[in-house]
Amino acid sequence: MPASSLDGLIENVWTRCLVLPVLLGAALGQGGCRGERRDREPSPTSRALDVSSCEAPGPLRPLPSTRAGNEAEIRLGRLLFHDPRLSRDGTISCATCHPIERGGADGRNRSLGIGGAEGSVNTPTVLNSGFNVAQFWDGRARSLEEQIGGPVENPREMGSRWNEVVEKIAAEKSLRDLFEDVYGANVTEAGIRSAIAAYERALVTPRSPLDRYLCGDNAALGPEATEGYDLFRSLGCASCHQGVNVGGNMFQRLGVMKDYFADRGGVTPADYGRFNVTGRESDRFKFKVPSLRNVALTAPYFHDGSAATLEDAVRIMIRYQLGREVHENEVARLVALLRALTGNVPGELR
Ligand code: HEC
Numbered sequence: 001m002p003a004s005s006l007d008g009l010i011e012n013v014w015t016r017c018l019v020l021p022v023l024l025g026a027a028l029g030q031g032g033c034r035g036e037r038r039d040r041e042p043s044p045t046s047r048a049l050d051v052s053s054c055e056a057p058g059p060l061r062p063l064p065s066t067r068a069g070n071e072a073e074i075r076l077g078r079l080l081f082h083d084p085r086l087s088r089d090g091t092i093s094c095a096t097c098h099p100i101e102r103g104g105a106d107g108r109n110r111s112l113g114i115g116g117a118e119g120s121v122n123t124p125t126v127l128n129s130g131f132n133v134a135q136f137w138d139g140r141a142r143s144l145e146e147q148i149g150g151p152v153e154n155p156r157e158m159g160s161r162w163n164e165v166v167e168k169i170a171a172e173k174s175l176r177d178l179f180e181d182v183y184g185a186n187v188t189e190a191g192i193r194s195a196i197a198a199y200e201r202a203l204v205t206p207r208s209p210l211d212r213y214l215c216g217d218n219a220a221l222g223p224e225a226t227e228g229y230d231l232f233r234s235l236g237c238a239s240c241h242q243g244v245n246v247g248g249n250m251f252q253r254l255g256v257m258k259d260y261f262a263d264r265g266g267v268t269p270a271d272y273g274r275f276n277v278t279g280r281e282s283d284r285f286k287f288k289v290p291s292l293r294n295v296a297l298t299a300p301y302f303h304d305g306s307a308a309t310l311e312d313a314v315r316i317m318i319r320y321q322l323g324r325e326v327h328e329n330e331v332a333r334l335v336a337l338l339r340a341l342t343g344n345v346p347g348e349l350r
C-alpha cells in the first residue's frame with residue numbers, strides 16, 4: 001500500500017472516530033467507527049492473521065485463539081529469533097531485547113546493542129506485533145519482514161550484514177536442513193526474514209481476562225477492571241487504543257490536548273516520530289498508538305521510556321491525550337483493566 005493511502009486511512013480514522021466523538025462527548029466505539037475500521041484494515045501484517053473468535057460489541061475485539069501459519073516455518077523462525085549469530089560479534093539475538101517470557105520487551109529504558117550501544121527509543125514488545133498497521137514507533141516498516149532489516153543492520157543493535165548472517169546460519173547443517181524442509185531451498189536473507197516474521201505472527205496472546213469477558217464470561221474481569229473498561233470507553237482511551245490489538249492501528253500525536261514535549265524538555269530527533277518518515281509538519285510528534293496488550297509486563301512506557309509505572313503512564317494519558325484532570329480512583333480502575341490484558345504465549349513458542 002502506498003504511503004499516501006496509509007496516511008489517508010489514518011487521517012480518516014482520526015476525524016471520524018476520535019475528534020468527532022471526543023468533541024461531542026459521545027459514547028465511543030459504537031456503530032460506524034468499528035464496522036468501518038474492520039473493512040478498512042488492509043495492512044499487510046494484519047491480513048495474514050485469522051481474526052475470528054467471538055464477536056464483541058465494543059471497540060475492543062478479542063484475539064483469535066487459533067494460529068495461522070506453517071508450523072515448521074514458525075519453529076525455524078523461533079530458532080532464528082533466539083540466535084545470536086544474527087549479530088556481528090555473536091552476542092545479541094532478537095530475544096536479547098525482546099525476551100518472550102518477559103512480555104517481549106527487556107524492561108530497560110533503552111536497550112543495549114552490540115558493544116553496549118544504547119538505542120534512541122524504548123523497546124516495544126514483539127507480542128501480537130502482526131496485528132499492527134506498521135512496525136516501529138514511527139511506522140517506518142510496513143511489514144514484519146521489512147522490519148527485521150532494521151535491527152540486523154543497525155550498528156547500535158546487531159551491527160551485521162546480510163551476507164555474513166546467511167553465511168553463519170548456512171554453516172550449521174541442522175539449520176540448512178530446516179531451510180530445505182521449509183522452503184525447499186538454501187539459506188537466504190528472504191527465508192530468514194520470512195521465518196522470523198512467521199514466528200512473530202504466531203506470538204499471539206489470547207485468553208486474557210478481557211478477551212474472556214469480551215467472549216461472554218462476565219466473571220472474567222473483576223469489578224474494578226469492569227469499571228475500568230467502562231471508563232476506557234467513556235473517557236475516550238478507546239478512540240485511540242482499539243480493535244483487536246487495543247492499539248496499533250493508527251498514528252496520533254503525543255500531547256493532543258497539552259504540550260507534552262514542552263513540559264518534558266530535552267527534545268531529540270527521535271521525538272519527531274512519524275515526521276521522520278513522511279517529512280510532513282502535521283506528523284511531528286506523532287507515534288503509532290501502541291498496543292496495550294500485555295502492557296503490565298512491559299514497563300517502562302512510551303517511546304522515551306519516561307513513565308516507570310502503569311499509573312504514571314495513565315496519568316500522562318489522561319492529562320495530555322484527554323486534557324482532563326487526574327482522579328486517582330479513575331487511574332486505579334484503568335490500571336486494573338490494563339492488568340487484565342495479559343494473555344499467554346504458548347509454551348512451545350517461548
Ligand atoms: C538492541 C536491541 C534490539 C534488538 C537486538 C532487536 N530489537 Fe526489535 N526493537 C528494538 C527497538 C529499540 C525497537 C523500536 C525502534 C523504533 O521504533 O525506532 C524495536 C522494534 C521492533 C519491532 C516493532 C514493534 C512495534 O510494535 O513497532 C519488532 C517487530 C521487532 N523490533 C522485532 C525484532 C526482531 C525480529 C529482531 C531480530 C532480528 C529485533 N527486533 C532485534 C530493539 C531491539
Ligand code: HEC
Pocket residue numbers: 018232235236237238239240241251252253254256287288289290291292295298300301302303304310313314317318321322334
Ligand atoms: C489521542 C490518542 C490517545 C488517547 C485518547 C489515549 N492514548 Fe494512550 N497512547 C497514545 C499514543 C500515541 C501513545 C504512545 C506515545 C509515545 O510513546 O510517544 C500512547 C501510549 C499509552 C501507554 C503506554 C504504552 C507503552 O507500551 O508504552 C498506555 C499505558 C496508554 N497509552 C494508556 C492509555 C489510557 C489508559 C488512555 C485513556 C485514559 C489513553 N491511553 C488514551 C495515544 C492515545
